[in-house]
Amino acid sequence: MTAMADNAQNEITYRQALHDALREEMTRDENVILLGEEIGIFEGSYKITAGMLAEFGPERVRDTPIAEEGFVGAAIGAAMLGMRPVVEIMTINFSLIAIDQIVNHAAKIYGMFGGQTPVPMVIRTPGGGGQQLAATHSQNLEVWYAHIPGLKVLAPSTPADAKAMLTAAIRDDDPVLLLENLSLYNTKGPVPEGDHVAEFGRAKVTVPGTDVTVVGYSRSAAIAKDVAHRMAAQGVSIEVVDLCSLRPLDRETICRSVMKTGRAVVLEDDWLTYGIGAEIAATIQEGAFDYLDAPVRRVAAAEVPLPYAKSLEKIALPDADALIRVINEQLDATRFAR
Amino acid sequence: MPEVFMPRLSDTMTEGAIAQWLKSEGDTVSRGDVLAEIETDKAVMDLEAYESGVLEKILVQPGENVAIGAAIAVIGDGSGSDAAGGSDAAGAAAAEPETARGASEADTGEEPPAARADESAEDLEPASRPEREAVTPADESTAPAASGSRIKATPLVRSLARSHGIDLGTVQGTGPGGRIVRADIERLLGDESARKPALAPAPSGAPTASEPQPVPASAAPVASAQADDERVPMSQIRKVTARRLTEAALVPVFQLTTVLDASRLTDVRRDINTRLADSGVKISVNDLIVRAVAVALAAHPEVNASFGGDAILRHKHVNVGVAVALEDGLVVPVVKDADRKSVSAIGAEIKDLAARARAGRLKLEEMTGGTFSVSNLGMFGIDSFTAVINPPEAAILAVGATVDEPVVVDGEVQVRPRTRLTLTVDHRVLDGATAAAFLRDLTALLTEPLRILV
Numbered sequence: 001m002t003a004m005a006d007n008a009q010n011e012i013t014y015r016q017a018l019h020d021a022l023r024e025e026m027t028r029d030e031n032v033i034l035l036g037e038e039i040g041i042f043e044g045s046y047k048i049t050a051g052m053l054a055e056f057g058p059e060r061v062r063d064t065p066i067a068e069e070g071f072v073g074a075a076i077g078a079a080m081l082g083m084r085p086v087v088e089i090m091t092i093n094f095s096l097i098a099i100d101q102i103v104n105h106a107a108k109i110y111g112m113f114g115g116q117t118p119v120p121m122v123i124r125t126p127g128g129g130g131q132q133l134a135a136t137h138s139q140n141l142e143v144w145y146a147h148i149p150g151l152k153v154l155a156p157s158t159p160a161d162a163k164a165m166l167t168a169a170i171r172d173d174d175p176v177l178l179l180e181n182l183s184l185y186n187t188k189g190p191v192p193e194g195d196h197v198a199e200f201g202r203a204k205v206t207v208p209g210t211d212v213t214v215v216g217y218s219r220s221a222a223i224a225k226d227v228a229h230r231m232a233a234q235g236v237s238i239e240v241v242d243l244c245s246l247r248p249l250d251r252e253t254i255c256r257s258v259m260k261t262g263r264a265v266v267l268e269d270d271w272l273t274y275g276i277g278a279e280i281a282a283t284i285q286e287g288a289f290d291y292l293d294a295p296v297r298r299v300a301a302a303e304v305p306l307p308y309a310k311s312l313e314k315i316a317l318p319d320a321d322a323l324i325r326v327i328n329e330q331l332d333a334t335r336f337a338r
Numbered sequence: 339m340p341e342v343f344m345p346r347l348s349d350t351m352t353e354g355a356i357a358q359w360l361k362s363e364g365d366t367v368s369r370g371d372v373l374a375e376i377e378t379d380k381a382v383m384d385l386e387a388y389e390s391g392v393l394e395k396i397l398v399q400p401g402e403n404v405a406i407g408a409a410i411a412v413i414g415d416g417s418g419s420d421a422a423g424g425s426d427a428a429g430a431a432a433a434e435p436e437t438a439r440g441a442s443e444a445d446t447g448e449e450p451p452a453a454r455a456d457e458s459a460e461d462l463e464p465a466s467r468p469e470r471e472a473v474t475p476a477d478e479s480t481a482p483a484a485s486g487s488r489i490k491a492t493p494l495v496r497s498l499a500r501s502h503g504i505d506l507g508t509v510q511g512t513g514p515g516g517r518i519v520r521a522d523i524e525r526l527l528g529d530e531s532a533r534k535p536a537l538a539p540a541p542s543g544a545p546t547a548s549e550p551q552p553v554p555a556s557a558a559p560v561a562s563a564q565a566d567d568e569r570v571p572m573s574q575i576r577k578v579t580a581r582r583l584t585e586a587a588l589v590p591v592f593q594l595t596t597v598l599d600a601s602r603l604t605d606v607r608r609d610i611n612t613r614l615a616d617s618g619v620k621i622s623v624n625d626l627i628v629r630a631v632a633v634a635l636a637a638h639p640e641v642n643a644s645f646g647g648d649a650i651l652r653h654k655h656v657n658v659g660v661a662v663a664l665e666d667g668l669v670v671p672v673v674k675d676a677d678r679k680s681v682s683a684i685g686a687e688i689k690d691l692a693a694r695a696r697a698g699r700l701k702l703e704e705m706t707g708g709t710f711s712v713s714n715l716g717m718f719g720i721d722s723f724t725a726v727i728n729p730p731e732a733a734i735l736a737v738g739a740t741v742d743e744p745v746v747v748d749g750e751v752q753v754r755p756r757t758r759l760t761l762t763v764d765h766r767v768l769d770g771a772t773a774a775a776f777l778r779d780l781t782a783l784l785t786e787p788l789r790i791l792v
Contacts (some may be wrong), residue, residue: 262494262520271473272473289493290493290494290496290497291493291494291497292492292493292494293492293493293494293495293519293520294492294513294519298473299472299473300472300473301472301473302471302472302473303473315471315472316471316472317472318472318473319472322472333513333514333517333519334492334513334519334520334521335512335513335519335521335522336521337521
């Protein structure tokens with residue numbers, strides 16, 4: 001890889017970045033196989049696997065029955081025997097049918113059987129609401145998996161991160177859940193050419209700032225970045241920390257940022273109670289207590305099953321306006337003058 | 339915005355001085371470049387740039403003392419726009435990035451924030467009602483009502499108050515419910531007349547290992563100056579020496595003294611230095627004593643301990659501090675894991691540590707972590723003295739000069755070299771008999787020093 005190739009940047013979509021990562025890894029390693037509902041002939045509900053069946057054949061691109069527990073279990077078995085399966089679960093909501101396989105098998109086999117075999121598998125699955133898919137198809141259940149030792153959970157917010165993280169997930173020997181997001185699939189961004197592999201457990205400061213730390217991941221990290229640019233015009237310098245990796249969690253980067261700003265707001269797509277934000281707030285008070293000039297604030301989804309009606313769905317989900325309001329409240333509470 | 343602040347380089351540091359600038363105004367600097375040398379209470383340390391850019395403005399000149407967090411320089415893009423307004427910041431103990439803003443404009447007469455907090459709290463109080471909009475609980479929603487007397491201040495404010503010696507009872511809080519926020523402290527610090535250096539926290543007890551409580555040196559009586567007194571400003575090192583010794587004075591101690599027959603000790607030392615002269619090995623009596631102390635501590639874990647408030651902390655490692663006199667103070671560099679090092683290794687290490695201590699070039703980690711200290715004034719011909727304990731260590735050994743003395747051996751008067759050893763002991767950690775057993779075994783080791791060489 002030359003420096004020139006490294007610098008070459010293509011603007012592609014998050015969807016395309018995931019597709020490229022899959023295709024490159026399929027090409028690089030014949031042990032990489034794909035399993036999922038309608039990923040072959042139909043080319044995937046979100047077209048991430050477009051063209052894969054034609055290029056790699058039905059041996060490596062397997063359309064499965066509508067039976068998550070079965071095909072996740074099959075992937076675990078294949079992984080134990082040396083394959084590197086990448087499973088697409090159509091939405092994270094459907095992973096509930098396979099949760100015993102994920103939590104009690106994929107996450108535990110390596111440890112419980114004395115390290116005899118790793119389980120190098122990836123579960124790709126989108127979460128999130130906002131598409132009028134109603135309560136059962138719009139959830140953010142990533143914290144359920146981020147809670148489980150033995151799993152790794154990645155949550156990219158940009159096309160470049162999506163590609164680097166999926167590549168890292170496929171090459172890692174542990175089971176990895178890669179959280180995608182319906183509203184990010186069509187977002188575009190520069191993706192460097194060449195072989196880029198993300199590091200697990202590493203958060204990123206995507207916007208440097210001095211006044212408030214805003215922590216997000218996946219869709220919320222993208223919103224935070226947008227808000228940071230909007231509020232810069234009003235004289236507020238926001239530092240955005242994109243968690244990137246929900247497990248392992250990069251506590252150091254979070255705390256270091258808060259030590260600089262003295263204020264922190266978490267924007268999370270999940271529900272407030274027992275959510276990602278609770279863990280971040282606890283991390284900050286443990287690691288940066290003496291630097292806090294205000295309590296950590298959280299902006300999260302309304303504590304209701306997500307309504308189907310567009311108007312209700314909109315106000316139930318956290319958005320840029322809610323984030324800006326809370327940031328302003330926190331700035332006022334600390335007598336921030338602009 | 340991209341100001342460089344006086345960093346906290348040691349646990350006990352409250353202010354620092356610029357020893358010298360290694361970059362000049364207008365220089366391009368990269369992240370990681372050493373900008374300046376900072377003289378802290380303990381040593382001279384490098385200050386690295388955290389951001390790349392152009393060193394636009396130096397706000398604090400060499401020799402000037404400023405508080406932790408004060409702006410000392412501005413790194414910008416070279417346009418100079420970042421330096422605006424910062425030119426006079428040197429004297430003002432600016433604490434954090436938005437000082438200028440916070441100090442001058444914090445009270446622009448906006449709506450009292452308390453009212454706003456109350457509104458949000460009202461919105462969120464009922465726990466039984468599901469929140470139907472995106473949830474953003476106000477920070478006070480789950481907090482029980484505060485009692486009237488407690489001072490409300492943010493953790494950041496409390497740590498600033500500690501480092502600046504501010505009594506929060508004198509500060510008017512303008513945050514929610516009267517909470518003192520950073521902006522209030524910055525306003526106060528911007529106004530030197532409102533600062534009350536005399537209001538440093540009162541001594542709240544003798545120091546412990548887990549929660550060292552800074553006690554101002556002025557807690558003990560200070561002299562008032564006469565007209566013809568020469569006023570010698572105290573260096574950082576002198577100041578911290580004074581403060582640490584004042585803290586140590588709060589520790590209840592007792593002393594035990596014994597006399598050591600140093601015949602074999604001096605013989606062994608002479609033998610080693612004569613026979614190994616070719617290999618360049620040269621050891622001192624003090625090196626042998628440090629080694630013997632380490633061996634004795636390994637056998638007496640109860641002495642290798644600290645007072646931890648509600649527990650005695652027994653340390654896994656035997657780290658022996660060696661007091662080194664400086665021109666204007668005292669430092670105690672530490673020989674780590676001395677029980678696992680040979681006499682010659684200990685000797686070489688002490689030599690190196692002492693030389694760098696005198697040059698002010700010790701690293702912080704080389705001065706911390708001691709579990710016991712040795713102070714030796716034998717070279718000044720002092721027969722016997724008591725050393726002041728080095729908190730939170732449990733004991734310190736004072737070593738006097740080795741002197742030829744008449745002594746009765748087997749009913750005959752003989753001349754023997756003798757050394758007086760005095761152990762100062764923290765009575766909260768150790769009792770007389772325990773400390774005496776340690777001193778007895780230490781003396782036995784030094785009487786038969788071959789035992790510490792194997």
